[in-house]
Structures are given as structure tokens and as C-alpha cells.
Amino acid sequence: MSPLGIFHTALGLLALGSGITAYALHRNISPRSTAGLLYIATTLVVCLTGFGLFAHGGFGKPHALAVLTLLTLVVAWGAGSRQWFGAASGKVETVGYSFTFFLHFIPGITETFTRLPRGNPVFASPESPALLAIGGLLFLLFLTGARYQLRDS
Secondary structure (H helix, E strand, C coil), X not given: CCHHHHHHHHHHHHHHHHHHHHHHHHCCCCCCCHHHHXXXXXXXXXXXXXXXXXXXXXXXXXXXXXXXXXXXXXXXXXXXXXXXXXXXXXXXXXXXXXXXXXXXXXXXXXXXXXXXXXXXXXXXXXXXXXXXXXXXXXXXXXXXXXXXXXXXX
């Protein structure tokens, strides 16, 4: 891994840790909590540093995920701080930040399981059906978690 890749990965792990802390303490990620603000800031930097990583040459799927994450961060921020969605703004903010948390896992599991263990990775390619199934399961967990977060609102 390059120095940028190491920094990017370490910051991604910090983002996930702060996101988990925000969920544990507040049941959501919000810029109004220290853990939530740390999550949002580190997620933003992870997205931006990701544009400097080109494992397969040129703009690829991970870069598209970074763009999607950045757009979702903007929408969630606008919902929470500018009330862009009126009465639904709180829900949009909550689901938006939770969606960015889910998005961290797509490249995370792909990179981990297609590289480790070194020399004999768990999956041979990012298109492995089992790896895609794990991504689908994580999406179902995101939907379940979002429903749980919104149940009282």
C-alpha cells in the first residue's frame, strides 16, 4: 500500500469507529455530537483521499462511490442544517448519514477480501458472487437500521 492508501485506510477505520460510537450514544450520526462530527469530517477526507488512489488505473467504481458519498453528505447536511426537506428534513438527515456509513463498507469489504490473506485472498475478484451477496446483506442491514432509527420519529 502507498502512504496515501495507508492514511486513507486508517482514516476510514477512524470514521467507522466514530460512526459506531455515534450510533451507540445517540442512535444516529449527527454533526451536533462530537462523534458524529468526527465521523462526518473523517468520511469527507476519506472520500477526497480516495480520488488519489488508482489501484486499477483511472476513474473507477470506488471513485463513483466517493462521489455518491460526497453528494449524500451534502444532502444530509442540507437537510439537517438548512431544512431543505421541510418536515422530513430530520429523517433525510438521519438516513443520509446512515447511508454514508453503509457506503464505507462496500470498498472496505471488497479491498479486504480481495487482498487478504496475502497471496491467497478470500475472493478472487470484486465480482465474486459471494462478495456481492455480502454487499447485499449489508444493504439489508442498512435498511433495517434506518427503519430502527426512524421508528420513533
